[in-house]
Amino acid sequence: MLVPLFQILYFLVFFVMLLISIFIVFHIVFYAYSFFSKLLMLAIFVPVAGVLLFTNFLSFSAIDLRQVFAGLI
Numbered sequence: 001m002l003v004p005l006f007q008i009l010y011f012l013v014f015f016v017m018l019l020i021s022i023f024i025v026f027h028i029v030f031y032a033y034s035f036f037s038k039l040l041m042l043a044i045f046v047p048v049a050g051v052l053l054f055t056n057f058l059s060f061s062a063i064d065l066r067q068v069f070a071g072l073i
Helices: 002-031 035-062
Strands: none
Touching: 002 035
8 A cells, every 4th residue: 555655656746846847947948048048058957857857767666665665564
């Protein structure tokens, strides 16, 4: 019972992080001071945020939650 609940909570947090990233990209695109600063910030933020979200998802997927919660059941 704990494993599906923990997975749902993780995907909820992951979805919120994804929405926050989209929110940040939106503000970079529409509120940048200049075209150069817009391109520079997007070139930095998008790959870094993408790698962080991807590695976070891979790390979470690699955890055996049944073994982690085995002592709590």
